[in-house]
Amino acid sequence: MAGEEGVTLESLRKKMAEFARERDWDRFHSPRNLLLALVGEVGELSEIFQWKGEVPKGLLDWKEDEKEHLGEELSDVLLYLVRLSDICGVDLGRAALRKLELNALKYPVHLCKGSSRKHTHYSKANEDSNTSAPEGAGAGSSW
Structure with a gap:
């Protein structure tokens, strides 16, 4: 999957489900556990920005290894969010589009x-x- 263009939420959902199934982790993936893992990953993501002050768009002054670490933490957040939505039976893509429509009204x-x-x-x-x-x-x- 690495390097593919146009990765979809559905392809990530399927990959995450397969990943968990292969490891017999479905029994651990309750909504509560996934949410807590997601919150932990958001904390790790936050640590990257902690003490840096305002960060410019594009992160032009960041080193490549810092950007790579950021990508890993962003991915952790995304993957847990996709897995949580799947376990909860929420079509995340559809829910996000609906939320955009509601925000357009607001x-x-x-x-x-x-x-x-x-x-x-x-x-x-x-x-x-x-x-x-x-x-x-x-x-x-x-x-």
Whole structure:
């Protein structure tokens, strides 16, 4: 699978299921256990950025081994998330597309373009424009 273009969530789901089945790990892959493993991996991912301050897009000043380590930790998070969604019976791709559609409704382009305000600002703006949150409050919190 390494080096393939267009890897899908479905191909990852199947690979993860096969990987667990071959090792007789299905009995350990409860939603709770997978979630806790996912949280642990997010912690490891967070450690990479800890104490670095703001990191520029593209990580231009990072060494190749740092980028490789980042890729490994990002992959761990993705793989546990894919496995958790599979065990829970959630089509992750479909759920993500639905969430994007819901976010498009919460964040209409004509109201929020160029702003990092939370969706509640836009829904309340029509009711009372004097109680809006400061610019940047809640940025990205809908994902």
